[in-house]
Amino acid sequence: MPAVRKYRRETSEISCCLKYLLFTSNVIIWLTALVVLSVGIWAWTEKDMFRNISKLTFIALDPAFVLIILGTITFMLGLMGSVGALRENTCLLSAYAIFLSVLLLSEIGFCGLAFVLKDKGWIKDQATEGLRAFIKHYREDPDQQNLIDWIQEDWLQCCGIDGPKDWDSNNYFNCSSIAIGSREACGVPFSCCRRRPQEVIKNKQCGYDVRKEGYFTPQGMELSKIIYEKGCVQAGEEWIENNLIIISTVAIGVMFFQILGICFAQNLRADIYTQKSKWH
Structure with a gap:
């Protein structure tokens, strides 16, 4: 009788739990960003902003423009994270981790700047100027x-x-x-x-x-x-003084999930490289 050969299935180095957790969370982010972006574009269309460029004088104070910018950035982030995780694309995962890192550092820098300048009136001056522009152009x-x-x-x-x-x-x-x-x-x-x-x-x-x-x-x-x-x-x-604990908790929570996203992306990249090394 011929000898019976036993085949053992090679275990994958890539964690399915990590892969699909990163994919699912970023799909949710991607879909949310798509809604925000659609609302911003719809608002601009209703105001005929795409054909009347002369209205862009106060673009930074336009809520629709802010929605478009936030929606675009979040859309790109969610797309890179979801596709990178699903397709096990190390380039997209790397870009996703870098993107999140830049956002995280920007947020930390902004919080630090706000803390340093809170007693110098800079934030109050910026809020005052923004409100003054809103009041002046209230009907426009x-x-x-x-x-x-x-x-x-x-x-x-x-x-x-x-x-x-x-x-x-x-x-x-x-x-x-x-x-x-x-x-x-x-x-x-x-x-x-x-x-x-x-x-x-x-x-x-x-x-x-x-x-x-x-x-x-x-x-x-x-x-x-x-x-x-x-x-x-x-x-x-x-309002800020009365809700400082809530604001701080939300900010820390957002940063925590960003750090988690960076770690997940980097760990998944490491798993992919380990798996590829077996093939060679």
């Missing part, structure tokens, strides 16, 4: 308008930079605009108004005339009961 871009309305009404419950008077820098709300017939002159946007008890639909005209001299005298009402008098810069500082 619907996305910027919606963003500052969300900041004032839903997030910080504030009005203006240091207070309601800052809305004088907008042509529609400036008190001198009464002469040209602006109904919003000497007023503030509806997002500055406090919500009334049991109010379901907010009155969009609640901020009309509230900054007119003597407006509340005949009505016997106080400004603070109608609109927010606290500026958004002060409200933002207070």
